[in-house]
Amino acid sequence: KQEVTQIPAALSVPEGENLVLNCSFTDSAIYNLQWFRQDPGKGLTSLLLIQSSQREQTSGRLNASLDKSSGRSTLYIAASQPGDSATYLCAASNDYKLSFGAGTTVTVRA
Amino acid sequence: NAGVTQTPKFQVLKTGQSMTLQCAQDMNHEYMSWYRQDPGMGLRLIHYSVGAGITDQGEVPNGYNVSRSTTEDFPLRLLSAAPSQTSVYFCASSFNQGTGYTFGSGTRLTVV
Numbered sequence: 001k002q003e004v005t006q007i008p009a010a011l012s013v014p015e016g017e018n019l020v021l022n023c024s025f026t027d028s029a030i031y032n033l034q035w036f037r038q039d040p041g042k043g044l045t046s047l048l049l050i051q052s053s054q055r056e057q058t059s060g061r062l063n064a065s066l067d068k069s070s071g072r073s074t075l076y077i078a079a080s081q082p083g084d085s086a087t088y089l090c091a092a093s094n095d096y097k098l099s100f101g102a103g104t105t106v107t108v109r110a
Numbered sequence: 111n112a113g114v115t116q117t118p119k120f121q122v123l124k125t126g127q128s129m130t131l132q133c134a135q136d137m138n139h140e141y142m143s144w145y146r147q148d149p150g151m152g153l154r155l156i157h158y159s160v161g162a163g164i165t166d167q168g169e170v171p172n173g174y175n176v177s178r179s180t181t182e183d184f185p186l187r188l189l190s191a192a193p194s195q196t197s198v199y200f201c202a203s204s205f206n207q208g209t210g211y212t213f214g215s216g217t218r219l220t221v222v
Binding site for chain 1: 141143145150151152153154155158160166168200202207208209210211212213214215216
């Protein structure tokens with residue numbers, strides 16, 4: 001069974017600082033790994049999708065890396081803004097199923 | 111293109127009642143799935159479907175039924191609601207295993 005862990009559980013930083021969010025998974029036979037953002041009381045918004053054959057994926061200030069052999073992915077958010085405050089979830093895809101971490105709740109202080 | 115649409119957004123049920131959570135997508139996605147999100151437990155897979163007429167159980171299927179008669183729709187049925195089924199339910203869809211999933215906005219269910 002795939003187990004996904006996210007560290008840290010919560011993070012508070014001043015505006016402008018770079019964010020580093022970590023995700024680890026136990027079964028390296030993944031199809032891809034997806035990062036989501038969730039605002040309080042809302043649904044999941046997809047941020048980045050990294051295929052198992054890729055090392056990284058970038059979108060604007062967001063960059064996600066994937067090291068499948070070690071079972072790790074990292075989401076980098078450059079020059080954080082108060083609007084980046086949310087919970088970030090990673091999900092590993094195996095056999096038509098997503099396995100989620102518990103999330104990292106980020107607060108960016110103005 | 112509405113994406114993944116879930117109805118209702120909120121629902122309160124009494125213990126023992128039954129109901130159906132609706133999920134529809136207009137992206138011609140083959141894969142659809144239901145998750146529940148509980149504090150401290152994260153998102154857990156209830157049931158999933160890889161195409162019309164094909165469904166399978168996820169991690170927490172007890173107390174729920176699904177069917178997939180069309181590509182577009184994937185309803186989740188609660189047979190006899192219990193307080194333990196109080197949760198936020200999300201429906202998701204994907205074109206295939208290599209593409210990412212799109213999530214609906216969720217249904218917040220309370221069973222009293």
